Amino acid sequence: MRLSADLLALQGRLGHRFRQPDLLLRAVTHASIGTATRPDNQRLEFLGDRVLGLVMAEALLAADPQAREGQLAPRFNALVRKETCADVAREVGLGEVLKLGRSEMLTGGRRKEALLGDAMEAVIAAVYQDAGFEAARALVLRLWGARIAAVEPDARDAKTSLQEWAQGRGMPPPAYEETGRSGPDHAPQFTVRVVLASGETAEATAGSKRVAEQAAARALLERLEREG
Structure with missing residues (x-):
């Protein structure tokens, strides 16, 4: 052919x-x-x-x-x-x-x-x-x-790193929930919130739930690191 x-x-x-x-x-x-x-x-x-x-x-x-x-x-x-x-x-x-x-x-x-x-x-x-x-x-x-x-020497994805952070402090794994969806059907945008048992939260929006979850976890990790 x-x-x-x-x-x-x-x-x-x-x-x-x-x-x-x-x-x-x-x-x-x-x-x-x-x-x-x-x-x-x-x-x-x-x-x-x-x-x-x-x-x-x-x-x-x-x-x-x-x-x-x-x-x-x-x-x-x-x-x-x-x-x-x-x-x-x-x-x-x-x-x-x-x-x-x-x-x-x-x-x-x-x-x-x-x-x-x-x-x-x-x-x-x-x-x-x-x-x-x-x-x-x-x-x-x-x-x-x-x-x-x-590639980062420690290239764990953000969700894994956040889960390890929580478990290291005796908490259950973080919870993820979809809080919004926008855009046309052919190009949706998902907003996801991650919540720790201690009350800390972060949100992120992306073109897939998986990417939004990773972005939310990364945002929360960065905040936790800044706060020490």
């Missing part, structure tokens, strides 16, 4: 020329439009998640030969989580070429973190199946390179 102009452009941004172009088409095909004759990217996403994990584990070990497992794990999680995959997907313009069903199109599927993150993992698997592990590793290191170099 021959790739369309938009997929040829994506191929160029990825820096990998596919010998089996159908793999790239499958990687950008969401389940909402997949059929028996047009496979979607779910199986590729499953494989790509594992390929990404192996590449990232190797890269982190090489970057810090003295780090213990307990130090490496949060860095690893920060680099492979769905939000990071979605950020990389945005950088290569993956959302622009996703093949979506009408319902996903109408609800802003091209901007959804879950869809972007899954598609990015599917692209990694497509490269792996097209040209092997070394090609997939080269792709991941090329796209994630700056993030690997800049």
Whole structure:
């Protein structure tokens, strides 16, 4: 098969020329439009998640030969989580070429973190199946390179850090509640409040509940640190 102009452009941004172009088409095909004759990217996403994990584990070990497992794990999680995959997907313009069903199109599927993150993992698997592990590793290191170099030594996400802060003081885990939703259906904004048993709270707004929860937890942590 021959790739369309938009997929040829994506191929160029990825820096990998596919010998089996159908793999790239499958990687950008969401389940909402997949059929028996047009496979979607779910199986590729499953494989790509594992390929990404192996590449990232190797890269982190090489970057810090003295780090213990307990130090490496949060860095690893920060680099492979769905939000990071979605950020990389945005950088290569993956959302622009996703093949979506009408319902996903109408609800802003091209901007959804879950869809972007899954598609990015599917692209990694497509490269792996097209040209092997070394090609997939080269792709991941090329796209994630700056993030690997800049990952925080203690890269625990904000929700985990806030939970550990609370547990260290004998409190139950923080509670998160959605306090508002605004914007159109295709681009909603969620406002989330985090509450500690001691009464401290913080709010944040973002395009997904998960990101809003992280932002609220981060805001509360920063306030707690300022107050000592």
